[in-house]
Amino acid sequence: TAVNPVAEKDCRSITPPYAKLNENLATVRRILDNRPLTLAEKIVYSHLTNPEETVPVRGETYLKLSPDRVAMQDASAQMALLQFMISGMSTTAVPSSIHCDHLIEAYSGADKDVASSIVTNKEIFDFLESAAKKYGIAFWKPGSGIIHQIVLENYAAPGGLMLGTDSHTPNAGGLGMVAIGVGGADAVDAMAAIPWELKAPNVIGVKLTGTLGPWASPKDVILKLAGQLTVRGGTGHIIEYFGEGVDTLSCTGMATITNMGAEVGATTSLFPYNKSMRSYLGATGRSEVAKAADANAKFLRADEGSAYDKVIEINLSEVEPHINGPFTPDLSTPLSKFKDMVKENNWKDELSAGLIGSCTNSSYQDMSRAASIVKQAGDAGIKLESKFLVTPGSEQIRATIERDGQTAIFESAGAQVLANACGPCIGQWKRTDIDKSKKEDNAILTSFNRNFRSRNDGNPKTMNFLAAPEIVTAMAFSGKLSFNPMVDTLKDKDGKPFKFQPPSGNDLPGEGFETGRDTYEPPSPTPTPDSSVNVVVEPTSNRLQVLEPFEPWNGEEFKNVRVLVKVQGKCTTDHISAAGPWLKYKGHLENIAENTLIGAMNADNGQVNVVRDITNGQDDSIPAVAKSYKSQNMPWMVIADHNYGEGSAREHAALQVRYLGCPLIISRSFARIHETNLKKQGVLPLTFANENDWEKINGGDVVETVGVKDLAPGKPVQLLVTKEDGSQLTIDAKHTMSVDQIEWFQKGSALNLIKEKAES
Numbered sequence: 001t002a003v004n005p006v007a008e009k010d011c012r013s014i015t016p017p018y019a020k021l022n023e024n025l026a027t028v029r030r031i032l033d034n035r036p037l038t039l040a041e042k043i044v045y046s047h048l049t050n051p052e053e054t055v056p057v058r059g060e061t062y063l064k065l066s067p068d069r070v071a072m073q074d075a076s077a078q079m080a081l082l083q084f085m086i087s088g089m090s091t092t093a094v095p096s097s098i099h100c101d102h103l104i105e106a107y108s109g110a111d112k113d114v115a116s117s118i119v120t121n122k123e124i125f126d127f128l129e130s131a132a133k134k135y136g137i138a139f140w141k142p143g144s145g146i147i148h149q150i151v152l153e154n155y156a157a158p159g160g161l162m163l164g165t166d167s168h169t170p171n172a173g174g175l176g177m178v179a180i181g182v183g184g185a186d187a188v189d190a191m192a193a194i195p196w197e198l199k200a201p202n203v204i205g206v207k208l209t210g211t212l213g214p215w216a217s218p219k220d221v222i223l224k225l226a227g228q229l230t231v232r233g234g235t236g237h238i239i240e241y242f243g244e245g246v247d248t249l250s251c252t253g254m255a256t257i258t259n260m261g262a263e264v265g266a267t268t269s270l271f272p273y274n275k276s277m278r279s280y281l282g283a284t285g286r287s288e289v290a291k292a293a294d295a296n297a298k299f300l301r302a303d304e305g306s307a308y309d310k311v312i313e314i315n316l317s318e319v320e321p322h323i324n325g326p327f328t329p330d331l332s333t334p335l336s337k338f339k340d341m342v343k344e345n346n347w348k349d350e351l352s353a354g355l356i357g358s359c360t361n362s363s364y365q366d367m368s369r370a371a372s373i374v375k376q377a378g379d380a381g382i383k384l385e386s387k388f389l390v391t392p393g394s395e396q397i398r399a400t401i402e403r404d405g406q407t408a409i410f411e412s413a414g415a416q417v418l419a420n421a422c423g424p425c426i427g428q429w430k431r432t433d434i435d436k437s438k439k440e441d442n443a444i445l446t447s448f449n450r451n452f453r454s455r456n457d458g459n460p461k462t463m464n465f466l467a468a469p470e471i472v473t474a475m476a477f478s479g480k481l482s483f484n485p486m487v488d489t490l491k492d493k494d495g496k497p498f499k500f501q502p503p504s505g506n507d508l509p510g511e512g513f514e515t516g517r518d519t520y521e522p523p524s525p526t527p528t529p530d531s532s533v534n535v536v537v538e539p540t541s542n543r544l545q546v547l548e549p550f551e552p553w554n555g556e557e558f559k560n561v562r563v564l565v566k567v568q569g570k571c572t573t574d575h576i577s578a579a580g581p582w583l584k585y586k587g588h589l590e591n592i593a594e595n596t597l598i599g600a601m602n603a604d605n606g607q608v609n610v611v612r613d614i615t616n617g618q619d620d621s622i623p624a625v626a627k628s629y630k631s632q633n634m635p636w637m638v639i640a641d642h643n644y645g646e647g648s649a650r651e652h653a654a655l656q657v658r659y660l661g662c663p664l665i666i667s668r669s670f671a672r673i674h675e676t677n678l679k680k681q682g683v684l685p686l687t688f689a690n691e692n693d694w695e696k697i698n699g700g701d702v703v704e705t706v707g708v709k710d711l712a713p714g715k716p717v718q719l720l721v722t723k724e725d726g727s728q729l730t731i732d733a734k735h736t737m738s739v740d741q742i743e744w745f746q747k748g749s750a751l752n753l754i755k756e757k758a759e760s
């Protein structure tokens with residue numbers, strides 16, 4: 001019988017609460033006059049916190065949802081946990097897990113890389129592990145595998161709702177789960193039992209017919225679809241697959257497809273429950289979940305006659321292998337046309353490296369099919385012409401392919417097997433074969449999901465193409481971009497033409513999965529958290545800092561608030577809290593706050609990150625002036641343009657301004673997620689009643705509020721503005737604060753409110 005470490009050691013159920021979900025769904029059905037629902041709607045609406053009060057309208061209604069679980073990767077978990085720590089809760093409201101995968105480099109090979117990453121990131125891993133123990137969170141140690149692979153092997157379940165602090169969380173849609181990538185603040189909502197908000201998604205239906213040909217794989221389905229939908233085509237939508245073609249795919253193949261739905265901007269992607277999912281659940285030691293899913297099979301597929309907002313049909317029999325890129329995942333080219341593309345673009349016909357694995361493509365099936373190609377080449381005496389790197393997705397996959405011989409096949413050809421971690425997929429690839437300083441183009445082919453410039457090796461001259469693992473592998477033996485393994489030949493050891501046969505490999509290992517090394521720490525002691533554990537954060541650390549709860553509102557109108565900066569034009573969360581080199585400070589609010597608004601354009605002087613410090617008349621950077629005002633106990637505010645805070649759900653963009661002393665922001669409009677994040681951190685987001693009033697207020701003006709004392713939903717607020725020349729004017733402002741959100745503001749933050757409730 002297959003063993004599952006979570007099912008064995010964590011007594012909290014991994015089976016979704018089907019009885020409750022069906023009950024909720026019955027309520028929603030009544031409200032919606034029993035109209036047929038898509039699978040996405042059924043799963044999402046059945047997780048409503050308040051089904052009896054909601055009339056869900058796709059693309060319009062904001063839903064309050066109760067996710068079943070949370071998964072966090074090591075980079076984004078830091079701020080999520082630091083925030084959770086101030087909630088005062090003794091354990092997370094829903095089962096949660098932490099996965100150490102992003103902070104592991106790819107350099108010398110699996111064991112050495114894991115060991116050296118543990119040294120470099122010791123304080124981060126120690127912090128995460130101690131927080132996991134204290135709050136009853138499952139902890140997956142460095143070397144255990146990539147978050148999405150571990151989730152698929154252990155936690156994903158048909159009909160469940162999961163939030164993950166990583167954009168490829170939708171990987172679990174391959175097992176019929178609505179799994180959504182979010183920022184740390186959203187994960188904190190779920191962990192702290194704050195209803196999680198989502199606008200009712202529209203649903204794109206993708207009808208699959210036919211069967212994949214011998215060279216095509218599930219990856220090619222999504223590579224083709226990405227070309228059709230483009231990187232924005234899925235925004236605000238869940239992509240739901242249906243049709244008889246679904247049953248021809250393996251569960252892990254379906255996960256590859258849903259994983260890369262993130263590349264078209266989809267909220268998530270999912271497949272209906274089917275026999276491949278049942279087999280995979282069985283093979284990974286979760287027959288109990290399969291049994292429960294079987295009993296709820298009707299719930300786990302779309303209703304007859306349900307309508308999609310758009311339907312795309314893909315005949316799997318006509319899907320040919322694709323190569324997407326460089327630099328964007330939606331530049332999609334069928335393999336048969338790629339040769340011409342290389343010529344037309346005058347690309348050097350050379351492949352410097354082939355990389356397989358990652359969260360997208362490291363299943364047993366992927367590894368077996370790639371190994372079958374390597375074996376053919378080896379038997380014919382053909383050597384690798386490109387560097388070839390293999391990243392297993394999990395310890396289970398690593399141990400199983402070692403037992404079944406695929407690893408030996410890879411290594412005998414000269415491949416380097418890396419740690420079970422993100423490694424080269426997230427820029428942790430320390431490359432020595434290319435001299436970056438020469439600034440010369442080089443091309444790599446990966447089976448990963450993203451190919452933004454510099455993503456893999458930090459080299460903007462690396463052209464990164466995406467393909468299925470078997471195509472990457474075959475092309476690495478030719479060393480040429482123009483090689484098409486379906487039709488072209490290589491020379492074997494005797495100089496005779498050699499043509500690859502189509503790849504082959506089983507979906508699941510015949511002898512079952514090996515569990516490998518024990519890299520899992522269950523919530524300790526199961527299931528009760530351990531309050532005696534001291535969460536390790538060194539006071540001298542420059543990477544981690546314990547968060548202090550923000551001050552509650554003092555019950556008065558705001559007075560003498562200085563306008564720090566009047567922002568002109570686009571101001572995304574990247575402009576407010578830059579990424580890149582700042583990522584290492586994700587767990588240290590004071591240090592990362594040094595990047596606050598450094599990308600913002602000052603409307604008063606046309607310069608980026610330059611503002612006047614009105615206390616001394618000198619120009620300085622935005623964070624420097626903000627810090628100076630904070631040190632003088634002078635509150636400050638931002639005047640913002642349209643769609644302020646667009647981009648990601650990055651909570652740092654709200655935390656940082658709050659930390660530096662900003663109690664309110666007024667904009668022409670806000671990006672919704674950022675507006676909510678500001679509210680959660682106790683910042684009052686206002687919009688101009690008359691958006692032309694943006695013109696009337698400037699940096700250095702002094703603002704007093706009227707109406708904050710009587711803040712109520714829908715009730716306007718005024719700003720009394722004193723200009724530098726002493727003249728005064730009044731600006732009418734609006735807000736979108738609900739009763740609950742007003743309480744967050746009054747308490748200083750949503751977490752302060754939770755803490756108060758936890759203590760009472």
Ligand code: F3S
Pocket residue numbers: 101146147148166168358359360421422423425426448449450
């Ligand atoms: Fe993400 Fe790649 Fe890791 S897509 S989860 S960085 S393997």
